[in-house]
Structure formats: structure tokens, C-alpha cells
Amino acid sequence: MAGNIKIRAKAEGGETNVKALMTHPMETGLRKDKKTGEIVPAHFITEVTCKWKDKVVLTALWSGGVSQNPYLAYKFKGGQPGDPVELTWIDNKGGTETATDKIA
Amino acid sequence: MIDAKRRILLKGSLAAGAVGVAVGAGLLAPRAVLAAWPEAAFTATDIKAGLKALIGVEAGEAGGDITIKAPDIAENGAVVPVTVESTATGVKTVVIVAEGNQTPLIASFNLGEDAVPSVSTRIKMAKTANIQALVQTADKTYTASKEVKVTIGGCGG
Numbered sequence: 693m694a695g696n697i698k699i700r701a702k703a704e705g706g707e708t709n710v711k712a713l714m715t716h717p718m719e720t721g722l723r724k725d726k727k728t729g730e731i732v733p734a735h736f737i738t739e740v741t742c743k744w745k746d747k748v749v750l751t752a753l754w755s756g757g758v759s760q761n762p763y764l765a766y767k768f769k770g771g772q773p774g775d776p777v778e779l780t781w782i783d784n785k786g787g788t789e790t791a792t793d794k795i796a
Numbered sequence: 797m798i799d800a801k802r803r804i805l806l807k808g809s810l811a812a813g814a815v816g817v818a819v820g821a822g823l824l825a826p827r828a829v830l831a832a833w834p835e836a837a838f839t840a841t842d843i844k845a846g847l848k849a850l851i852g853v854e855a856g857e858a859g860g861d862i863t864i865k866a867p868d869i870a871e872n873g874a875v876v877p878v879t880v881e882s883t884a885t886g887v888k889t890v891v892i893v894a895e896g897n898q899t900p901l902i903a904s905f906n907l908g909e910d911a912v913p914s915v916s917t918r919i920k921m922a923k924t925a926n927i928q929a930l931v932q933t934a935d936k937t938y939t940a941s942k943e944v945k946v947t948i949g950g951c952g953g
Contacts, residue, residue, distance in 0.1 A: 748908050750911050756838075757894060759917075759920055766912075766914065766915050767911070768910040
């Protein structure tokens with residue numbers, strides 16, 4: 693499982709709150725390396741898919757304008773303690789990570 | 797035939813990232829996966845053109861019960877926390893725009909049927925500008941904005 697996504701889901705008042713922190717450089721492709729003067733190539737998460745059990749509750753499409761080491765919090769109706777939630781990201785280089793948690 | 801591939805995909809997805817496995821199993825070419833990414837929207841320098849490419853309309857109308865939570869002053873433009881919420885019914889999409897950025901369209905969120913219209917993330921802001929949030933239902937697009945003052949610009953370079 694991925695050490696570079698932290699995900700926590702908590703059931704509160706009939707809704708589930710999910711918070712996730714992903715490790716990723718999120719390079720826009722516009723930044724110059726200060727030492728070499730060369731443009732640092734774009735390398736950022738382009739898509740995030742969030743599931744509860746087998747249902748997709750959220751998909752996010754991102755540009756390099758999302759901050760480095762992205763934070764994402766979202767909510768959905770329902771969810772029982774013990775239900776699995778899953779987050780998967782893919783980036784512009786085809787990299788991907790997935791992490792899961794059980795609703796607390 | 798499709799069952800065999802499906803079994804490999806499902807089995808593999810337990811062990812590792814599903815997309816990576818799918819690519820490895822030859823089910824998905826990376827280009828096919830990435831083709832869904834709206835490049836025209838996220839590389840647009842003009843907000844209207846970007847929104848048109850992303851959500852089919854150039855602008856939203858006032859309304860939508862949109863709340864934008866973001867700091868009045870961001871010390872570090874590289875990491876500006878933003879929360880967008882809406883109490884409108886039937887919200888399918890939420891879009892975040894940083895109006896002062898070279899490529900202003902930052903993120904869009906497509907809500908599944910159980911999702912509550914509330915998303916939080918952190919964005920890069922190049923300079924003091926409005927954050928614009930749009931929410932789209934089946935037939936309407938609404939917009940709201942909030943100015944965030946940025947003391948150190950966040951896009952680098």
C-alpha cells in the first residue's frame with residue numbers, strides 16, 4: 693500500500709468526512725531550476741478518484757496549480773464505520789498510487 | 797475472454813494501483829487514460845475559454861449558495877487553503893479558478909450521487925487575485941469569488 697497517501701475517513705452525523713494528504717512534487721512545468729536555469733518538467737497529479745465501497749463518490753481533475761503535496765478533503769452522505777474508502781491518483785507521467793482506510 | 801481480463805484487473809487491483817496494473821496487463825494504454833484530462837481547459841490563459849472547454853459554459857451566474865473559505869491574506873502563495881461549499885441541490889461539478897494565475901483553471905471536482913458539495917484543497921496563487929468558484933447542476937452554472945491577498949507569489953520561476 694502507498695506510504696505517500698495519508699487518508700482518514702470519519703462518520704459524523706450521517707455523513708462521512710474524508711481527509712487525504714498526498715506526497716507529490718506537483719511541478720507546473722513553468723518553474724526554472726535556480727541552479728541550472730532549466731525548466732523543471734511538468735509532473736503533477738492529473739486525476740484523483742475517490743471511492744466508498746465500490747462506488748465512485750468523487751473524481752477530481754487537477755492542473756499543476758494544485759499545491760505540492762496535495763491536500764484533499766471531501767464529504768459524502770452515508771457511510772458506516774468499517775466501510776472501506778479508497779483514493780487513487782494518477783499523474784501526467786502515468787504514475788499512480790492508491791490508499792484505503794476504513795471509516796472510523 | 798473479457799472475464800479473464802477482468803479477473804486479472806480485479807485481482808491485480810487489490811495488490812497495487814489499479815491503473816498501473818491495468819496498464820501492465822495491457823488493458824489500458826497510458827494515452828487512453830490520460831486522454832480524459834482536459835488539457836485545453838488547464839492550459840488556457842483566458843478564463844472564459846478555459847471554462848468553456850472544461851464545463852461547457854464561459855461563466856456562471858450569481859447564486860448557488862456558494863461559500864468560499866480562504867484566507868484574506870495568504871503569506872505563501874504556493875499553498876493557499878481553499879474550501880468551496882454549496883447548499884444548492886443537484887450540484888454535479890465544482891470548479892476552482894485562480895484568476896491571477898497564468899493558467900487560471902486549477903481544479904474541477906465531479907461529484908458522485910452521494911457526494912456532498914464540499915471540497916477542500918490547497919492551491920497555488922501567483923499574486924493577489926480573486927479565487928472564483930463555480931458549481932454546476934444539471935441546468936445551471938453558478939459562480940462566486942473571494943479576493944485573497946498574496947504576499948509571496950506561489951508559482952515559482
